[in-house]
Every structure is written in structure tokens, then in C-alpha cells.
Amino acid sequence: MAKVSTSKKACTVNPLKMSQPIGGTLAFMGVEGCMPLLHGSQGCTSFGLVLFVRHFREAIPMQTTAMSEVATVLGGLENVEQAIVNISNRTKPKIIGICSTGVTETKGDDVDGFIRIIREKHPELDHVKLVYVSTPDFKDAFQDGWAKTVTQMVRDLVSAPQPGAPRRTGHVNVLPGCHLTPGDIDELREIIEAFGLTPSFLPDLSGSLDGHIPDDFTPTTLGGISLDEIAAMGSAEITIAVGEQMRVAALAMQEKTGAPSVVFDRLTGLAPNDELMALLARVSGRPVPRRYRRQRGQLVDAMLDGHFQFGGKKIAIGAEPDLLWATASWLHELGCEITAAITTTHSPLLELVPTDEVLIGDLEDLEHRAADCDLLITHAHGRQAAERLHIPLFRLGIPTFDRLGAGHVLTVGYRGSRDLIFDIGNIFIANAHEAEPDTWKIPNEASDDASASVTTH
Template identity: 35%
Template sequence: MAQIIKTHKPLATQPIKSGQPLGAILASLGIDRCIPLIHGAQGCSAFAKIFFIQHFSEPIPLQSTAMDPITTVMGSDENIIQALAHLCEKSNPRLVVLLSSGLSEAQGTDMNRALKEFRRQYPKFERNEIVTVNTPDFYGSLENGYSALVESLISQLVPEQKIRSIRKKRINLLLSHMLTPGDIELIRQYAEAFGLQPILVPDLSRSMDGHLVKQDYLSVSQGGTDVNMLRQLGQSSLTLVVGPSMQRAGQLLSSRSGVESVYFPHLMTLAEMDRFIQTLQQVSDRQVPEWIDRQRGQVTDTMIDTHTWVNDTRVAIGAEADLLVAWLAFAESVGMQPVSVVAPVNQPCLAALSVDKVLIGDLEDLQQQAEERGCDLLLANSHGAVMAEQLKLPLMRIGFPIFDCFGEFRRVRQGYAGIRDNLFEIANYQQQACHGRPVYHSPLKQPFAQAPLGAEEAFA
């Protein structure tokens, strides 16, 4: 059991935390033809948009209700109604995610009341689904906003069923924010290799993986989980939940539809990956494909090749709780030593971590502990680059946002392929930091004497 310690600083100077609205926006980008609508000031959406464009290098569909000082005081329901009408008329989204901000939460806006009034005034937009979610940015972090939206999608779109029809080859996958588009794509490949039909919620690999679409620019997300498939989550034979923050969503889906869920805290160790593949094998009643067996063999071979460099590596980690759970499990499985663990906010899963202490703080706290205790490798988002330069240590970029390296947003970190590549990357960092011993020169070594010139050479 880890001891949770809160920093005594009055403010965060180098924050790790990202607000709840960012998490809800991130999850909504994994739904097909969706547009998130922030109920707040224009700056709320502009700030978030910059983060996502830097991270994904893609156009980001995002709008705001544009609250101003007058509507903040007098009431802003009309802002919501007009914004929804404009979006449905101009963009025709399949789904609008209406999320709150710190400003609207402090005002006390009832978004559901405004939504009912919109439905009454504009019945012609009844085919456009609208999901509301409360995401105050003065509480929680990106992880809370992400999981809150997934729970809202289930509670507002999945019908309650007492008697249901089961599609034996269909499974649900509720995926945490810690999974990159590359991770999600690999997970889909694992499921489809067993002949299964996975519904991934949300599916960032189809919408934010850096592809060029054939059609013209759209003001909604392009690719992701289809809304009709979201409504059919209750017809699947099993739900696989990946990430601690997705546990409540899995329980909610199970209570509404009766679909059994299997929980995986991460897919970053051989034990959890083997259990994941065995679950797919049991559901499909098929043999494990040869290419998956080969990937597992590559992992075990990589462990042998890199253990002299990876073992006893001292790491400092600053990230959201789901990422901490995954990376600390990975570190323990390969013999690495966590010397500093920092989280932005306290989450229920932190107390169960296999470390002595978890500090609720920022990157400055992470830097101080890394300097005091000695460290070989830093794990954080791109905001940790300055810290890594000051400490002269390598930075392994994880989490959100990552804006100073191309392709990092979709790097595979989980699954057999992710474990293998993580080991190679860490071993290379360690090898580059070790310059080896200088060449030994004996003091007794005689200098090389040039042979005297021969007679022919002297008179040549």
C-alpha cells in the first residue's frame, strides 16, 4: 500500500494536471461524426484546441457557447440553445457532446434543462444525439473527464435491458485515456485475429491516428466508434475493461444490460497480456494465431537481450493515475526501481501501488526528488523536457500532451509489441548514458622507434 502525500506548496509551478474538459474532449474525438461543445467562454475552447492540435497535428472539431459577462450573471441557457441549433444546422453531427467548464459550473447552469428546451423548440433535430456531461476543471483531472464522458455515453445512449439478444462474436472494449491510437489499433488487431467483432469505446485509432481522409474537411470528427454501435453495447457477449478509471463504466454497462465485464489494469506486463489473450481465446474458442505467439516470443527474447541495461534503472514518473499503475507494473516486472512517483490529483487506484509513497504535486516536485535520490530516466509528458535538460537525463514521453516530437502521440506502448519496444528504448537510453571505461595505456610501453634508413633509401 502506497502512502499518499500532498505537496505543501500553495500553487503548482510546473503542473502535470490537465482539466476535466480536456479529458471529455479527448474521449469525444473517438466517436464518429461527433463535435464537443464547451459551455463556457471562448477562451475555454481556444486553449483546449491548441493543446490537441499540438498533440495530434490534426484539425480538431471543437466549439464553445461563448459565455460573456452578461450571460454569466443573467443566465446562459439561450447560449446553449443557439449553439446547438447552429451546430445541428451547419455541421449535422451524429453526436454533440455538451460539456461544462469551470465558469458554467460556478454559475450553476442546468444543462439538462436547456437541452429539454432545445428539443422543444427544434424538433427537426431529433436525429442528432446530444449527450451532457459535467466536467468542472477546478476538480479532478483529464482522467476524470475522460471516464465521465464514457459513463455518460453508456447511461444516456445504451438502453436498459432485462431480456437481451447476445451476439456471441461481438465484444466491447472500454479503453482508458492512457492508450495511444497505436495501442488501440494493436488491441483491435488482437481481437480481430480471433474472429471477434470488437466495439472500441472510444476509438481514437480510427479518428486521430494521423491519416489523410479522402473527403473534404468536415467540422466533425472523422472516424471512431459509430453511435449505432454504442446503442448496441448491451448485445455483446463480453466487455473487456482496460484501465482503472474505466471500471465504473464497465460496472454501469453491466448493470444496464447484463453484459459481464473482465477488468485489466493495463496491458504492459507479460502476465496481464497473457490473461488478455487467454480471455480472447476463451470467448472465440479459437487457437492463438501464430503472429501473436511470435510477438510474445520477441518480448521474452528482448528481456534477455536488454536485462543488463534495464535492470536496476532508477526512474522518476510523473503522470495521471492510470499511467502510473501501468508503468509501475512494467517497471517492477523488468527490475526497474521507481525513485519518485508524482500524480496530479489523488485517485482511488493510487493507494494500491507497489511503492512506498506517491506525491500529489507537479513536475517541480518530481525534479526535486529525482535530484535528491538519483535517477537514470524520467517519464513525463512534453512539459518535462526542460526538467530533463536541466538534470541532463533522458526523457521518455508518456501521457498528454506530447508536442515536441513527431509520431510520439501514436507510439505503441502496450501489448506485446509495446513491451518489446519499451525495453529497447530504455536499454538504448542507458547505453547512451554509459560512456564505458577509457582505454588503458601501460606506463611501461616503449615508444615506437623508426627503423634506420637503408643505403638505397639514403641515396635515393
Template identity: 50%
Template sequence: MATVTFPKKSVAVNPLKQSQPLGAALAFLGLKGVMPLFHGSQGCTAFAKVMLVRHFREAIPLSTTAMTEVSTILGGEDNIEQAILTLMEKSKPEILGLCTTGLTETRGDDMEGILRNIRNRHPELYDLPIVFAATPDFKGALQDGFAAAIESIVKELPQPGEIKLDQINILASSAFTPGDLQEIKEIVSAFGLKPIVVPDLSASLDGHLDDSYSAVTGGGTTLAELRQMGSSVFTLALGESVRAAAESLQKQFGIPYEVFGQLTGLAAVDDFLQGLIDLSGNSVPEKYCHQRRQLQDAMLDTHFYFGRKRVSLALEPDLLWSISWFLRSMGTEIHAAVTTTKSPLLEQLPVESVTVGDLEDFEQLAVGSDLLIANSHAKAIAHRLDTPFYRLGFPIFDRLGNGQRCTVGYRGTTQLLFDLGNLFLEAEEAKKH
């Protein structure tokens, strides 16, 4: 078992993690017609919006209750009420995703009581679903906020109904990109199953031009689909962090679930497809049999460059788990692992020690590595250590195409193998010269 360490520093130097409200906003953006609303100061919302815009290079709908010093002391109920009414009038959202921030969590606003009072004063709001997620940014990380938003969504919106034998729920953690979710939806649909994906970033942040401008998200999981989740026959939880949301659906509607910690790597994808065979009763489509043979050939072609290589990673726990075990299956050694927040997965990683820390810790631990894997903030570290660098996670602001990037399934795993293998190949050539 890996040892989990927490550096006893008084301050984070070169932070790795992103905040919980940012993670919750990202999850809400996977719903159609949604407007994420931060209950906090304008700066909290502006910072999150900049991060999302730089990563996806898309217009991001995001709003704020614009708390000031006075309203923070006296209470933010008036600010929330005014923000909701203004958004109703101007943006006309189908769903409102309300997130707290460190400012309002520290003050201790009674959010459920405030929302109840606002609805009593404004009966016209009864038809507007308001999903509230408690996301203090003084603890946890992006993955925690993302999971908290999904758990709130499945508690608030699904309704009971007659079971549909071909319909399944897919709860996806923050480890999956819009491109990943598009591939997952195609695989599931190929088995004759109808997936309801929460959140479906592949329909909102995949990088496409809409026919007309909208102040809210133009794609994603619809409210009607969210209501129908209680009629699904099974739930696939993709990532350990969304296990609680799957358990919530099971408790409310009796829907069984299974957690898949990774969908990258030959064995992981085999397990996922076997689960779909069991659910649908259908055999694997020939398309994926061929992609599997392509992946096998790619593993043969690239394993010369992966064997005994030392790789250091700085990622959110779910993504760290997936990539670490994938690399381990290719014969690499995990030289160092740094993550952002606690997770039951950390002790089971294929490494002696895992550090819940920052990029300063990562730089110290990664000395002697053959490859670094982290978000774009680690670029300067890779330059100082003179080590090849592969960008993964959030944010990636110095590369294009983040909305369509795919590293899951047989096809995505093959592409990831070639991308990493080419980095190792270039490093070997440079060393020879």
C-alpha cells in the same frame, strides 16, 4: 502499500495535469461524426484545441458556447441553444458532446433542465443525441474528464437488444493511444470476436488523410455501434478509471465485465489473451505466439540495462500504474512517482510514496534518477538534472507520430523495451567516455 501525499502548496508550480474538459473532449473525439462543445468562455476551448492540435498534429473539431461576463451572470441557456442550432445548421454532427467548464460549473447551471427546455422548443433536435458530461476544470484531471465522458456515453446511447455471442464492448481509458487501440482491436479480432471500442481514437486521431474535408470527426465509433452495445456478451474495461462505465453497462443490460489495469508487459498481455481465449473458445493465433517469443528474447537482451536502474515517473494514474509495474518486472526501482489526481490504484504502486502534485514536486523528487518518464513539459527538468528523458502521456509536442505510437501487446511491449533500453545504453556509453 504506497503512501499518497498531497503537497500543501498555495499554487501549482509548472503544472503537470491537464483539465477535465480537455479529457472529455479527447474521449468524444473517438466517436464518428461528433462535435465536442465546451460550455464556457472562448479561451477555455481555444486552449484545449491548441493542446490537441500540437499533440496529434491534426485538425481538431471543437466548439464553444462563448460565454461572456453578462451571460455568465444572467445564465448561459441562450448561449447553449444558439450554439447547438448553429452547429446543427453548419456542421451537421451525428452526435454532440457537451462538456461544462469551471466557469459554468461554478455558476451552477442546471444543464439537464436547460437541455430539456431546448428540446421542447426545438423538436427537430430530438433526433440529435446530445451527450452531456459534467467536467469542472477546478478539480480532477484529464483522466477524470475522459472517464466521465465515457460513462455519459454508455448511459445515454446504448439500447437493449438480442445478445450477440461474438460481440464485446471495449472501454478504453485515457492511458491508451490511437496506436494502442489499433493493436488491441487487431488482437481481439484475431480471436474471432467483434469489438465495439469506446472511444475508438484509432479511427479518428491515428494520423491519416481523409478523402474529403469534414467539420466533424471523420472516423471513430459510429452511432449505430454505440446503440448496439447493449447486445454485447461481455465488456472489457481497460484501465481502472473506466470501471464505473463498465458497471453502468452491467446495471443497465446485465453485461458482465472484467477490468484490465495494464496491457504492457509479458504477464499482463498473457492475462489479456487468456481472457480472450475464455470468451471466444479459440486458441491463441500463431502470430501472437511468435510475438511472445520475440518479447522474451527482447527481455533477455535488455535486462542487463534495466537492472537496479532508478526511474522517476510523472503520469496520469492509469498510465502510471501500467508503466510502473512493467518497469518493476524488468528489475528497475521506481525512484519517484508523481501523478495528477486521486485513484484507488495509487496505494498499490511499487513505490514507498506517491505524490499528487506538479512538475516542481517531480523535479525535487527525481534527483538521482537514471531515467525520467513524463510528458514534453518535463524536458527542461531532464536538462537541468542531466538525466535521460522518455516522453509519455499527454501532451507530447516535440516528437512526431503520437497518433500511431504503440506500447501495448507483445509487439508494443517489445518496442518500449528497446526504446528505454537504448536510452540506458546511451547513458552508459556517455558515462564511460
């Protein structure tokens, strides 16, 4: 069992953590026709906008209430009202997702009260859904903001089934954690549909941030789950949540709809995907499709092929708790030693990470603990640390702004687990060759010199 500790430094030197409002904003981007709105200063929104544009390389819809110093002191009702009215008139959203920030939370703005007043003053906006989530950035982290936002959308947007109403046979709700990419969500959709089931993902980044070219320009989100589909999630047969962060949202869905829920703490690796296949087979009443039996065989073969590369390797990981757990557990099962584990916020899984200590800290802490490691795994802000340590970096998580295809990285299912073996194993192979000496000195009596050089290739 790992010891969980928190860094006691006076300040964060090289941030690993991202804020709650950024996580909440990303969750809103998985809903069709949505405009995320940060209640705070312009800088808060600008930071998140740049971060998402660099990571996904897509147009990102985000707006701000543009709180000034005076507005912050006096209260933000007028700014929130103007923002909602202007957004509704100009961009015609179906839903506006409002996330608070540190400055307005410190002031103590009652945004729920603001929304009631705005509803009374502007009945013409009755057709626009308004969902508010409290996400102060002076506490918690990216993963927490995502989880709170999904939970609030379940409470506000999912319709409870009528008493005695039948369930929609074959319909499955899926609540993905923030550590899943649009590519991961596409993979899960394909797996679930292969069993003859119909999944509904909340949120669904695969429809909005998967890099497709839209037929027409829209100032709101390009795709994602529709409000009608969210409302219909109440009549599904079962809810599947991916990541410990989604447990509260899964319980909220279960309480509202009465349908059972199952939480997978990870879907990276052999055993958790076996459990997923068994669950889907039970729900659908169908056997596991042949293609996934074959993919399982490919994964096992990849484990056999790669075990020489992974055995005994020392790994340093910096990531959000669920991504840290999924990655560290899988690499440990492949024979690696998790030497350093740094994360951003608390989670029940941290004590279970296969290492001696998990530190809630920053990338400087990760760099100090990774000196003797064979691989550094974190997002793109870890590249300078990897260069200084002269060890390879495997980029994983948000933001990854110096590589293409970050939104399509696959880490779930048999196929995603297999690809991780190949991607990381190839790094070990490449760096093992670089570490080998080019020249060995051996005695040679026939030479006039005491030794001769023999070059190895």
C-alpha cells in the same frame, strides 16, 4: 504499499495535470460525426484546441458557448441554445458532446434543464443526440473527465437488449482508458479480431485521430465509432475495460446490458497480456493464434536481452494514474527502482505503485525528486526539467508536441511491451556510453612524465 500524499504548495509551478473538460472532449472525439462543445469561455476551448492540434497534428473539431462575464452571471441558457442551433445548422453533426467548465459550474448552470428547454423549442433538432457531462476543471483531472464522459455515453447511447433477445455471438465491447493511444487501440483490435471476435471500442480514437487522410472534408470528427454501433453494444457477449478509470463505465455497461465485464488495470507487461489471451481464448473457444505465441517469445527474449540495462536503474515518472501504474509496474518487473512517482488525481491503484510514495503534484515536485535518477518519464512539458537535471527524458502521454508520431506510440500487448523495452533500454545504453570517462591516467615508467594518457574507446 505506497504512501499517497498531496502537494501542499500554494500554487502549481509547472503543471503536470490537465483538466477534466479536456479529457471529456477527447473522449467525444472517438465518436463518428461528433462536435465537442465546451460550455465556458473561449479561452477554455482555445487551450484544449491548441493542445490537441500540437499533440496529434490533426484538425480538431471543438466549439464553445463563449460565455462572457455578463452571460456567466445571468446564466448560460441563451449561449448554450445558440451554440447548439448554430452547430447543428452549419456542421450537421450526428451528436453534440457538451462538457462543462469551471466558470459555468461555479455559477451553477443547470445544463440538463437547458437541454430539455432547447428540445421543446427546437423539435427540428430531434435527430441530433445531445450528451452532457459535468466536468468542472477546479477538481479532478484529465483521466476523470474521460471516464465520466464514457460512462455518460454508455448510459445515454447504448440500447438495453430486449428481454429474451439473443446475444450477438462473438461481439466484444472494449472501453479503453485515456492513456491508450490510437496505435494501442489498433493493436487491441487486431488481437481481438485474430480470435475471430468482433470488437466495438467506445470511444474509438483509432478511427478519428490516427492521422489518416479523409476522402472528403468534414467539420466534425473524421471517424470513430458510429451511433448505431454504440447502440448495438448492448447485445455484446462481454465488455473488456482497460484501466482502473474505466471500472465505473464497465459497471454501467454491465447494469444496462446484463453482459459480464472484465477490467484490466493494465495491458503492458507479460502477465496481464497472458491473462488477456486466456480470456479471449475462453470467449472465442479458439486457441491463441500462432503469431501471438511468437510475439510472447519475442517479449521474453527482449526481457532477457534488456535485463542488464534495466537492473537497478532509478526512474522518475509523472503521469495520469493509470499510465503511471502501467509504466511503473512494468519497469519494476524489469528490475528498475521507481524513485519518484507524481500523478494528477486519486485512484485506487496509487497505493499499489511499487514505490515508497506517490505524490499528487506537479512537474516541479517531480524535478525535485528526480535529481539522482537515470531516466525521467513524463509528457513533453518535462523537457526543461530533464535538461536542468542532465538526465534523459522518455516522452509518454499527452501532450507530446515536440516529437512526431505521438498518436502511434505502442504500449499494449506483447508487441507494445517489447517495444518499450527496446526504446527505454536504448536510452540507457546511449547514456551509459556518454557517462564513461574518455581518458584514464595510468603510471608509465618509460615516459618522462609521471603519468601518460591512454584513451579508451
